[in-house]
Amino acid sequence: MSQQRIINGRYEVGELIGRGGMADVYLGRDERLGRTVAIKMMRADLARDPQFQTRFRREAHASAALNHPNIVAVFDTGEEQLPETNGQPGVACPYMVMEYVDGDTLRALLRKDEVTIDQAVAWTEGVLAAVSYSHDNDIVHRDIKPGNAMVDRSGAIKVMDFGIARALSDTSATMTQTQAVVGTAQYLSPEQARGESVDFRSDLYSVGCVLFELLTGRPPFVGDSPVAVAYQHVREEPPAATTLVPEISPALESVLTKSLAKNREDRFQTGKEFLTALRAAHYDGIAISEDESTTVIPPAVLPADTEPTQAMGAISANNSDSIFEPREELPERYEMTGEMDAVDDPKPDRKKKRRRGWLIALLLILLLGGGAFAGWWFWNEAEQQRIEENQVEVPDVSGMPETDAQNALTTAGLRPILEYAHNDDVERDRAIGTDPAAATTMQRYDEITLNISLGPDQVEIPGNLQGASEATVRDTLEGLGLTVSDVSYVNSPTIPRDRLVDTNPALGSTVAYGSTVALKMSSGEVEVPDVMGMQQEEAENTLTADSVGLSVEIADVSNDDPDMVGQVVNQSIEPGETASQGETITLGIAGEPEEPSEEPSETESPSEDDSEDASDEPSDDESPTPTDSESASEDES
Template sequence: MNTQRVLNGRYELGELIGRGGMADVHRGVDTRLGRTVAIKLLRPDLARDPQFQARFKREAQAVAALNHPSIVAIYDTGDHAVPGGPEDTVRVPYIVMEFVSGKTLRDLIRAKEVSIGHAIDFTLGVLSALEYSHRAGIVHRDIKPANVMFCEDSDTIKVMDFGIARAMADSSATMTQTQAVVGTAQYLSPEQARGETVDARSDLYSAACLLYEMLTGRPPFIGDSPVSVAYQHVREIPEPASSLNHDVSEALDSVLAKALQKNRADRFQDAAAFQRALRAARNGIPVPDVAAAEASTEPHNTVPAAERTAQAAPYSVTGASFLDDSPSGRLRPVHDTLGDDRPIPAQVYESSEASELPLGLPPERDRTPRQKSRRRTWIATLVIFTLLVLAGGGLWLYNMMNQPPPPVAKIQVPSVSALTESEALQRLYNARLSPQINRLRHDTVTKGTAIGTVPAAGTSMEPDSKVTLNISDGPSAVKIPNDLPGRTEAAARDVLRQIGLAGAPGT
């Protein structure tokens, strides 16, 4: 029979609501504040390993600094003793988190309750959380449907398990390398599969795999084993999402093609760029460079290169390919083939006498050289005018799609004097600044207390700028002279005063 436990004299441990490879999650109650919480405990069999203990605590403390509506909040951390054997106990660390009521995206995908609009909205929520965490220097490493929850009552997305990698292989095929977990096979970035160092762009690849699965009902790559899936991430190109779901637009296909590039330098370089592309795709605007690359690599044209050059010659120079579909029917092929089953070159045409000719000119055989010259001039003028219109329209569209983002509003450095180190760091992170700690000796400010910042409070800076946070390291140590014995009290006080000590009675 399980007995109710109280952690740290404050958190009542309730029923088990989730289980992973590294930790178990229980529903709990914070008796001090009277609120429901989720409590994650490291598995007792792993708690004996100092590396797992240190990793669990270190990453929990890092994530505790994140404060974002799309990230599950961390309230507290600690550890408690559980029996480990007949005569010993094990200290099991735990994390107290925000209790979230909702469904994971994995459950919604399996129930087929995710529309294309929902998939875009959910991905934008995940990217918003990743943008915030990446700015704070934290990479998730395990973005997948089971780690994202949709709260229907508040219509929000919650990203869970930040920085807590899986410790053992499970049914969803967790990959390991040198006993270090790097993520879940279906959502691994190529660099994770190769065992390389991950960065923010690895999270964006996993987010693209999540979007792909929401759009199609399956991950980009599936296989019989984690190794085969990881190999596909490194070597294979996924099928376009539109081939599995015909409602997926070409614009969304282009976003996925960009986000699922093997080389991380070819992907979106930050979550904000991914978000912009998704919002544009919602309006039918594809990612420009991906669309161009796909068009240039289309394999369907099997006409020999020399023949394609001959066919394209009249149009590549003049841009007059639209004349092939002229409403007047004036230009049409002489025959379907040249007699030997070779397709007719596109430039072989004859005039149609029954067609109405522009400018009242007679049929070709009745024209004078001057009339022929006038017709050629008219066609050339029309072509040039059309090219100018197309070029102007293309330039306008290019400028519209490549407008620089509006200038980022500057922010003021907040005042952090007299705050604790953690409070000062949190205030600077909330102000979208990147603090760098500098510890200084100070005779009047308590150790661990903020002295101030460089630049000073009130200075206007751009977001993500580096700010030096000066933290007091306490008063400097002073060596007491060893020649005080034998001196008079007044002389001894004078010596102590000279080296910066008060020289109070009894010193």
Template sequence: MTDTFPVILAERYEIRDLIGRGGMAEVRLGYDRRLNRVIAIKLLRSDLASDSTFQTRFQREAQSAAALNHPSIVAVYDSGEETLVQPDGTSRTVPYIVMEYVEGHTVRELLGDGEAVPIPEAVEIVTGVLDALEYSHRAGIVHRDIKPGNIMITSTGAVKVMDFGIARAIEDSAATVTQQHAVVGTAQYLSPEQARGEVVDTRSDLYSTGCLLYELLTGHPPFTGDSAVAIAYQHVREVPKPPSSIAADIPEAIDRVVLKALAKRRDDRYGDAAHMRTDLLAAQQGNAVSAPATSTWASAPTTTLPQQTDAFSPARPETPAPPPPVTQQPLIMPTEQDDERASKNRLGLWLLIAALLVAVALGAWAVSSGKFGGADPKPTASPTPTTIAVPDVTGKSEQEAKAAIESVGLVYAKGDGVASNTIPPGRAVSTDPAVGTGAAPGSTVTVQYSLGTAMVEVPDVSGKTQEEARDALEKAGLKVGTSTSEDSAEVGKDKVIRTKPTANTTVQRGSSVALVLSTGRVTVPDIKGMTLEAAQTALQDAGLTYNVNSPTTEKTSDPAKKDTTEVTGTSPVAGASLDAGGQVTIDYKKYDFQPAPTTTSPKAPKPGDPNNPSSSPSTGATSN
């Protein structure tokens, strides 16, 4: 079908080799002639291109994905439509999406042999996915299809999540089942609500991420089966084994994080990606986590598939057992007098019961009010609630949030700061447990507060001391990472030459920024092969002085080398480190031009040449 596509789209994008194919589209390597960069081009399948519904869904995918700009999300650069002429003369429109080309491999390829990956690598991959989900969820976009095939590891080790917005594009509503009743997503990574065809939310992505983490740690998904229906049923009904029961080196804390992410009820999972990431990193470092013990889930209630019961129907009484057999008696028909007598008996019984209830109520009131026994009236204690709904404190200050939580009988605790593009710094972002969750009276509710926007710009700290750079980076919402040293003539000792990422680059708040510090020394440049004049200039530009040894002479017949010089070496050698202003000794040679001798061939003698006897005229007898 790709043969029907043109070589050039929009007079700009070259279509090259096929690099991927999915249920709705195929992806080809491409080249942007205008910006001179390699790209990826997604084209709607030709057999779907004539369907206006799929065209709309495909365009919606482009809009959803283009709204996301994050280092861990594959970027969308452009989208459009191309009109193609069919062999019969008719035309049709084929939509396309121009995306960032990511060079690397998918996590599916990483797991291709069924072997687990090391725990630090698994945590790093899932942390990258959670970073992307935290950003997309704040933008109101649920991925719906987190799986190893949609996670890329670049050649530099960075994590990239692909196909954002596809699940939203495949459907016309927020539900998980399409008009053809096909579940959106891959069976091994479906959340229970997706398997039941219910509306999904951000916690559905966290369930799928839990499945991904489980497979990275153990080498296989939490549930497998002979069919998608069998796997979906397990997602709804069965609790997975703890990962440590498969791989003994997995800590119990990571077990807890995985099983909390895989909770059947959405309210039992992590409230957002940031909380799951915090717990996962804490578990890797051996710190305490908020997830409950793994034994909690063994007795946790599970839900059922919609085909089996109605989740909202009242419980039905069990069918009573049939009465024991009795011996047949003569059938006696009741008379009108019998009916009247039975009716009067029932009425009398009800009147008696009502009178007794009134008497009991009056007696209880009299005792409690002190009418009998001379007791002082005491207030009746209100019943203690079994659970309290966690109040919504989003957007409140710390003082307001604390007052709201304590006013309902819960204990307030301040949590770590989190990035937010929508909530001002210092205001409440989320709670743990989540808003509306039932909590036991006196239990602790942790409130996370906004640190500000999720993406920040790396400040320029070049020329600053290490402490000054640290203060500037922390003020910008970033952390100082590793520090390395490099020779520099322009920057003083122990001051910053540059940062990684570089200044003015936009990165996620809380990211680590590495510092490159100056040693205050200079690296001897490689000047071998240069002319003496060029070498002297290079050393001066590097902040060094020089001393020149007497030259050696080399003969040459090459006219281009006439009156030229060439550096043959230095002391110290190239790459050595010297203090600024240090001296380098130059060894060089001068070329002595000597033209090559000219050799000519002897000329042929002319006839009659007196110098050549052989050229004299021949003599002979003449006849008379």
């Protein structure tokens, strides 16, 4: 049965639901208010650093001051005193009690389904509203990315981790060390990548990266390492979003271009400015012009009462004259000349004219047909050349990690769409293959299905987890697609406290993917067996056996019963009680009975020699009995 963990006398700590580079997040319950919460606790190894402790508290209090519908609320902060472990002294571990959001992160949604342009814009609006509010309160997030924004069941955006990333980035860690946190490099602003100071516009650059990924399915920059990605943020321009997704409007493209400007002075200066431009681009088709003083309105959204241009009016007038004038003047011209009356038989001339007309028409048809054929031939050749120039060969990504496989396909000019499935032969989170398969020829920017393995449908619980910490066990099992359902404590003579003894199902057993596993952690104690009445050697063997692991000390106990010599008559810890691993137990062993001391007095107890002498001499009252020979001698005489 699991031990209930309560902190601050109020918050019940439940299962682990999230893990970051600096803290672990647990599902919790506020016993006082009866509501579900999320409890974020700093990792114990970082909590030993006073600098981290100070910054965590400061940023936790700053985050608690943010009250906005698009920001995860912070209800309470405090510290939990952790016990001594493995010889390390206990430490005060800071925690935050936050609003529990029932939903998925943008990262999870990007992996699950294709995001529509409407969804991408709506979610980005929520992120911008959150960062704009935080900027108004002088808080820079510094780690905007899809993994730090959640969409709840109602579709609302909730931004998380305000201030926590800042506490981590303020340390002396290098950028490579910082990138141990998942995917941060793909959303770094150029000034962050250069190690310069950041401000509100750095957050807006990161929001631009998130918007780019929501619209296209990939970040603006991808590479083989965080350093390679950071270099691109500083030196290279992102690909045009319309080349990846042609449905993206030029107006949205202009917003992306401005948000991803290398120079922060060329970006949006506030979150409200970014939000206004995004809405105008998506809903009204208004793009951002190069000089930012005017906007470009597509013809489709011109007002109905817009005056036609002068050129349009001239074309309309010329068309009208050319169509109607000849028909109206032709009869009048013939009447005025009288040429028709002067001809007696117009039929031969008419036949010649008709023949000439047919020849001219045929010639025109041949010329037009030949021209059309030539035009079609040249167009077909150009189109064929264009198709050949845009052909790409699908690379073989089988067995690659998910991110590497995505990068390889994107670098080849394709748009990977991820699908997940179980596979007994391919490790979890690695590529099974693509559809179409490797070496197939495709057109640049075509979509291609990238199949990612969820691992085998049957999973073996690793037997080498015995003795590991709870965090390590959870990470390993969750990495295999299993869920930890319960934690209980059992006695163990050898496995240290808070280390894994066994699981249910047992270590080494095979279970279905997605199964729940209960953990049995060591209490650091053993149950003392009953050795009363055992002989000393048997009792010592019982207590020091591997299954018990106690130490023994012997104490002699006086004894009057010869039959109990060498037996255990008492033990310092009662049978059935618990003792710490390796604790010493004292056994009382019955000794030999003591002999009674015999020292008789002179009058009552004659000495041994005197007794022997007295027995040899007849007493005065007794005469010696004659022997048979002596009696016979007397009769003869």
